[in-house]
Amino acid sequence: MLKVGGAAITAAAAYAGGEQIVYDGTGSSVTVTAIPCSGGTYYVKVFEYTRCGTAGNYTMLFNTTTGTNASTIVINPLAAPTTQASNAVIVPGTGQFTVNWTSGNGNYRFVYIDTNPIPEPFDEVGIPAPTANTVFQNNGLQLVYNGTGSSVTVTSLPCSPGDTFYVKVFEVNRCGVTGAFDYVFNTTTTTNGASYTLGAPTTQVSGLTVTPDLNSATVTWVNGNGVRRRVIVSDVPIADPVDEIGAAEITGATFYQGGQQNVYDGTGTTFNLTGLSCNTTYYIRVYEYFRCGTTGDYSYLYNTTVTAANGTTFTTTGPMTAVALPQATTFTGFTGANLSTVSPSWKESAIPTPALTNPLDVNPSGTTSAWTNSSVLSSPTARVNLYGSIRNEWIISPRVNITAAARLKFKAAMTNWNSAAVDNDGGMANATDDKVTVLISNDPCGVNWQAIYEFNNSNALTNQLTQFEFAIDPSYIGQQVYIAFHATDGPTDDTPDYDFHIGDVVIELVPQCDVPTLLTDAVSLITENGATVAWSGPSTGNPTGYQYVFSTSNTAPAGAGTEISTTGITVNNLSSSTEYFTWVRTVCGSLYSNWVMVGKFTTLCDAPEILTTTPATRCGIGTATLAATSDAGTISWYAAQTGGVAIGTGPKLYNSYYQYNYNILC
Structure with a gap:
């Protein structure tokens, strides 16, 4: 068939009745819509043709032979789905719940909610698509979902204990066009419906496990079917909570401060409880509960059943066994999370401190803190970043026996954050309330502490490690004590952002013959074959002289050195261009101190003359x-x-x- 001088063919995929061109193009497929829901027999034929010319003046030559280009399609009338939705489950939340289901074989699902049992829907013909609203209106039967999924969340539920909500999911087949859809429902009732009565959870928390240490404990459990969990700890038997209507929000503080205390409130399954006393028995219970309402006007409904699965007692560990002096840590190998591994019995602790509040200095707990490792200075250090107002970070020594006069030695410095440079904002010198306090405690549990020394804005450090030494008060002789470094930066949030470092911490008995005191400028007058090295006498003891060794090894000598009576030596018989370590020890009659390296230097090259x-x-x-x-x-x-x-x-x-x-x- 030939058509000459015609317009382009117009096609419409939405079937309007009679004989209709539904496709014109170069493809191999078309989807025809708007087939009447009543079904029927339809005839389809595809023609190949050639077109040339211009718009409005096309010549088209058709191949009108009939073969496999024709087909007859029988469409059944719209019928109800044969497989209904199933396994409908209501998962409650705060002021809402989620409905989950397994879909059937319809092409749509309708979900209804009501405070009364759901009636069966009627089939509909030629109507607009119903509008679903997931916000509960509380005015009778309500469509909350109209789609192809398997879940919907309904919000704004009333908070009236005892109210019952009914939900039912229907499979439906839909056909038609916008504004004129037909719907046929599967109205069989199987497991496509569910109901929920606002009340206490029916499944209580289980699997409660408490792992205590000296003054903290890790608490874990398995959730029940409530919305939230409340954990109560007490040093006396616990009184169960009671349901409340129109109450304020419950909060939990994980730092225990005595009595019956709410230490956790939330949706999780674990937390770390701190602030406990050592060698003490505590009661603990975890309650599953339902909460609804708005801030300041909540209703609380508790499951108060108590078994060993959600209520128990636990006892913190006893005081740490005291160890003999000396005890030390150089922080070598410290990563910020392994202090007790690289320095056994040393530990980190912390006290949770809200922003802009005064930090506490009693009962540090746990085994973690914001102290971390650093290698930016001349030797490894532990550093803490002071910037903000929430730091309350501790490093605590082993519990040690003070059997005679003892002392604490350590190095300290202050640098810009994560750097060896000077802090441009002045660091602690311009931080009005930042402190690092050196503390001592003879409390077996390490609850109460007394200050030995405090670093603050009146005595801020440089970015070079400085040696400090403090005598332990003689009143502690015969007792067991802990030593701690306590860093805080609140309650004021100051501008400086800097790191405080400590290193080479030693707790030891004061030796009868102490090591020489190091000088800042110990080495001078370096030549091709010598130098002058000086030191000061020890802070304790009665030295009668000193021994020295110039060595190319950074290892303390194993034997004796050359004895002198002065606190300095000039040597001129060394090799040129060589690094030397100057080792000195104190002589106190028949006693000797440990060797200490007082200075190192490299001789000059041996120049021709x-x-x-x-x-x-x-x-x-x-x-x-x-x-x-x-x-x-x-x-x-x-x-x-x-x-x-x-x-x-x-x-x-x-x-x-x-x-x-x-x-x-x-």
């Missing part, structure tokens, strides 16, 4: 010969005593009428 010179004079123009000899190297000649460029090299300089100087290039 001028041995002889032969001057020459000349009055007027003429020739003069200057000569010099050296023990090595090449002699260079210059026209000035300093600076300039060499005007000759070698042992002699000829034909010159200037005054010359000489040196040796080595």
Whole structure:
């Protein structure tokens, strides 16, 4: 068939009745819509054709032969789905609940909610798509979902204990066009419905486990079917909570402060309880509960059944066994999370501190803190970043026996955050309330502490490690004590952002013969084969002299050294261009202190020297010969005593009428 001078073919995929062109193009597929829901028999034929020309003046040549290009389609009338939705479950929440289900074989699902049992829906013909609203209206039967999914959350539920809500999910087949849809429902009732009565959860918390240590405990459990969990701890038997209507929000503080205390409120399954006393028995219960309402007007409905699965007692561990002195940590290998591994019995702790509040200094708990490792200074350190107002971080020593006069030694410094540089904002010097306090406690549980020394804005440090030494008060002799470093930066949130470092911490008995005191500028007058090294006498004891060793090893000598009576030595028999470590120990009659490295240095290179010179004079123009000899190297000649460029090299300089100087290039 030939069509000449015609317009382009118009096609519409939405079937409007009768014979209709539903596709014109170059593809191989078309979806025809708007087939009447009543079904019927439909005939389809596809024609190949060639088109040329311009818009409005096309010539089209059709192939009208009939073969496999024709088909008959029988469409059944719209019928109800044969498989209903199933396994409808209501999961309650705060002021809402979620309905989950398993879909059937319809092409849509309708979900209804009511405070009365749900009636069966009626089939509909030629209606607009119903509008679903997931916000509960509380005015009778309500469609809350109209779609193809398997879940819906209904919000704004009333908070009236005892109210019952009914939900039912229906499979439905839909056909038609916008504004004129037909719906056919599967109205069989199987497991497509569920109901929920606002009340206490029916499944209580289970699997309660408490793992205590000295003054803290890790608490875990398995949730029941409530919305939230409340954990109560007490040092006396616990009184169960009671249901409340129109109450304020419950909060939990994980730092225990005595009595019956709510220590957790939330939706999780674990938390860390701190602030406990050592060797003490506590009661603990975890309650599943339902909460609804709004802030300041909540209703609380508790499951108060108590079994060993949600209520128990636990006892914190006893005081740490005291150990003998000395005890030390260099923080070598410290990662910020393994202090007790690299330095056994040392530990980190903390006290939770809300922003802009005064930090507490009693009963640090747990085994973690914001102290971490650093290698930016001359030796490993532990550092804490002070910036904000929530820091309350502790490093605590083992419990030690003080059997005689004892002391604490450590190094400290202050740097810019995560750097070895000076803090540009002044660090602690400009932080009005930041503190790092050195503390001591003879409390077996480490609850109460007394200050030994406090770093604050009046005595802030430099970015170089400085040695500190403090005598432990003699009143502690015969007792067991802990030593702690306590860092805080509240309640004021100051501008400086800096790190405080500690390192080389030692707790020891004061030796009868103590090591020499190090000087800042211990080494001076370094030459090719020597140097001068000085130190000061020890802070305790009665030294009768000192022994020294100049060594190329950074390991303390195993034997004796050279004895002197002064606090310094000049040596001139060393090798050139060599690094030396100066080791010194104190002599106290028949007693000796430990060796201490008081200074290290590298000798200068062994430069060649001028041995002889032969001057020459000349009055007027003429020739003069200057000569010099050296023990090595090449002699260079210059026209000035300093600076300039060499005007000759070698042992002699000829034909010159200037005054010359000489040196040796080595």
